[in-house]
Amino acid sequence: MRIATLTLGSSLLFLASCGGSGGTGGGPTAPASPILTLALSPSALGLSGTAEVAVSTRNADGSVLANATVTLETSLGVLAAASLITGTDGRASTLLRGDGRTGMGTVRAHLGSVNAEATLRIGIGVSVSLRTEPATISTTGTSEVFAVVSRLDGQATPVGTVVQLTTTLGRLSDPAPRTDARGAAHVQLAGDGRVGIATMTATTAEAVEPARADVRIVDSQVSLQSIPAAIAGDGRATVLVSVRDANGGPVGAGVQVRLATTLGRLDNTLPVTDTLGQATATLLGNNGRGKATVTATADGASASLDVQIGQGLALTLRAAPEAITPNGNTLISLLAILPGGQPVAIGTEVLFTTSLGKLDVDRSNVQETAIASTILRGTGVKGTARVTARVAGFAEQASLDVPIR
Numbered sequence: 001m002r003i004a005t006l007t008l009g010s011s012l013l014f015l016a017s018c019g020g021s022g023g024t025g026g027g028p029t030a031p032a033s034p035i036l037t038l039a040l041s042p043s044a045l046g047l048s049g050t051a052e053v054a055v056s057t058r059n060a061d062g063s064v065l066a067n068a069t070v071t072l073e074t075s076l077g078v079l080a081a082a083s084l085i086t087g088t089d090g091r092a093s094t095l096l097r098g099d100g101r102t103g104m105g106t107v108r109a110h111l112g113s114v115n116a117e118a119t120l121r122i123g124i125g126v127s128v129s130l131r132t133e134p135a136t137i138s139t140t141g142t143s144e145v146f147a148v149v150s151r152l153d154g155q156a157t158p159v160g161t162v163v164q165l166t167t168t169l170g171r172l173s174d175p176a177p178r179t180d181a182r183g184a185a186h187v188q189l190a191g192d193g194r195v196g197i198a199t200m201t202a203t204t205a206e207a208v209e210p211a212r213a214d215v216r217i218v219d220s221q222v223s224l225q226s227i228p229a230a231i232a233g234d235g236r237a238t239v240l241v242s243v244r245d246a247n248g249g250p251v252g253a254g255v256q257v258r259l260a261t262t263l264g265r266l267d268n269t270l271p272v273t274d275t276l277g278q279a280t281a282t283l284l285g286n287n288g289r290g291k292a293t294v295t296a297t298a299d300g301a302s303a304s305l306d307v308q309i310g311q312g313l314a315l316t317l318r319a320a321p322e323a324i325t326p327n328g329n330t331l332i333s334l335l336a337i338l339p340g341g342q343p344v345a346i347g348t349e350v351l352f353t354t355s356l357g358k359l360d361v362d363r364s365n366v367q368e369t370a371i372a373s374t375i376l377r378g379t380g381v382k383g384t385a386r387v388t389a390r391v392a393g394f395a396e397q398a399s400l401d402v403p404i405r
Contacts, residue, residue, distance in 0.1 A: 032060030036070065036111045040096070044121040044208035046152045047098045051120060053079065054093040055109050057086045064090040068111060076105025076122055098122045102153060121208060123153045128163070130202045130211035132189070134302050136218060139191040141301075143215045145172070147185045147202040157183035161204055169198035169217060191217050219245055220299035222257075226283065226307045229345035229366075230338075231393035233287045233310030239266070241279045241296045241303075250277025255298055263292035264309050273298070285309045308345070311338050315398035317389050319376070323403040326378045330402060332359075333373040334389040336366070343370035349392040356385035357404060378404050 035058040045051050053072065057065040068086045072079055077096045084092035096107065102123035109116045131146045147165065149157045161179040165172055170189045177185035189198060195217055203210040225240045239259065243251045255273040259266050265286045271279035283294060289310035296303050314337040319330045332352060336344045343366070350372035352362050360375040367373075376385060385402040 033114050034059055034065050034068070034111060035062075036109060036114045036116045038107065038109045038116040038118050040107060040118045040120050042127070042209070043119070044125060044127060044152060045098055046127070046150070047100050047102065047123045047154050049122075049152070050095045050097045052093055053096050053107060054091065055084060055086065055116075057090045057111060064088070066090055071110045072107065073110075074105055074107045076101055076103055076120075079107075096120075121152070125208045126151050126157065126204055126206045128202050128204060128207045128209075128211040130200060130213040132200070132213050132215050135214070136216040136297070136302055137189075137191055138221045138301050139193050139195060139217055139219060141191050141217075143189045145187045145189050145200065145213075147177070147179075147187075147211065149179050149183045149185070149204055149207075152208070164203050165200060167198050167200045169194055169196050170215070172200075189215055195219055218299060218301050220251065220301040221245075222296055222298050222301045222303040224294065224296045224303040224305045225347075226294065226305055227347070227349070228392045229305075229348045230308035230311065230391065231283070231285050232395060233285045233289055235285045235309075235393040237283045237307055237393070239281045239283050239294055239296075241271070241273075241281075241298065243273055243277045243279070243298045243301075250275075251299065252277055255279075257296055257298040259294065259296050261292050261294045261307075263288045263290055264307075266294075283307060306345070308338060311394075313338065313344070313391055313394050313396045315389065315391070315396055317387070317398040317400045319387070319400055319402045323405065324376070324378055326380045326382050326404055328404075329375050329377040331373060332376050332387055332389070332400070332402075333371045334391075334398065335371050336391045336394075344391060346370075348372075351390050351392060353388045354385050355387075356381065356383050357402075376402060 037056045039054045041052045055070045057068040059065050066088045070084045072082050078099050079096050081094040086092045106119050127150050129148045133144045137143050147163045159181055162176055163185045165175050170192050173188040177187050179185050198215040200213050201210045221244045223242045227238045231237045241257050243255055245251055253275045257271050257279040259269045259281055265284045266281050268281040271281050273279045292307045292309050316335040318333050321330050324330050334350055346366055348366045350364050352374050358377050364372040364374050382405055387400045390397045
């Protein structure tokens with residue numbers, strides 16, 4: 001019998017094979033034994049955590065051994081199934097769950113007279129998870145990096161536990177952050193002008209194994225605009241996506257853009273850029289109410305924006321001065337507030353009308369001041385001008401009387 005043990009990362013693989021040449025005297029050759037492999041992922045878990053138990057069976061010549069019955073046993077934890085039958089690929093798996101006991105456990109697999117085993121920890125040490133958002137950035141962009149440390153014995157992670165972070169590309173805002181009361185540490189990864197895959201690792205002094213996560217750093221840059229930035233529940237907005245290369249120029253025609261929204265409905269989720277590097281789609285309110293986050297991804301880069309759907313508005317319409325002469329003028333301004341207390345988004349279109357006099361513009365956009373404005377000018381006629389204002393996509397309307405005398 002030949003026995004080999006191979007360690008890959010945190011999983012212990014045990015390969016066993018039986019067979020031989022049958023001697024040197026020209027006697028009969030004994031049939032070679034099959035090959036059985038066993039792997040646990042992860043190799044450490046909490047007191048009530050789960051791990052995948054995977055087996056693979058092959059013939060002595062390396063070909064797949066299908067429909068093989070493999071029996072399992074464990075010294076710690078509970079197996080969901082004690083017997084597995086491999087599929088056409090020679091593989092099968094089940095789960096092992098912690099049973100509240102702490103220690104080192106051994107899982108054994110049996111295929112006839114061929115055996116394999118692997119060990120795991122239950123409730124010993126800590127596990128670290130790593131998450132990035134977004135997973136793709138430009139060469140000058142940033143990604144939020146979240147590391148979470150969990151003790152496998154179920155106890156709370158001490159506040160201030162140091163997490164050691166590394167990256168193969170880009171710059172980390174803090175390579176050794178400390179955990180908060182939730183056992184989490186938060187840093188940023190910033191692009192450093194290079195393109196490629198930034199592979200990050202996170203570990204602690206007691207970690208069973210490092211956690212890993214990748215962030216793709218690309219040349220492309222994506223910008224996203226909604227016109228208007230707020231719509232009625234049954235309204236619609238044009239979503240405009242611009243895709244540019246590292247030098248700021250348009251990528252040209254034929255680049256596919258992937259669009260998604262958390263509210264409402266997009267009439268096209270896979271538009272393609274034109275010669276200007278732009279792609280469009282329509283966001284339909286779909287009788288929704290709330291904030292729709294629209295996300296666009298192209299060439300690995302992404303961008304997102306919020307569009308308000310079906311939200312009621314509080315409108316404040318003012319004239320300064322409040323009255324004018326027949327040939328005078330006044331500044332008309334509108335402030336539109338959403339139910340949450342925030343003004344409508346910059347760029348939202350506002351429509352103005354008047355019953356007397358003349359408006360410089362009847363369509364204006366909300367500026368950085370959160371106000372949209374126009375100028376009402378007298379045309380030599382006395383009377384009262386009824387000025388109205390409405391935010392595009394909303395039913396609410398505000399009116400104001402301006403005396404002209």
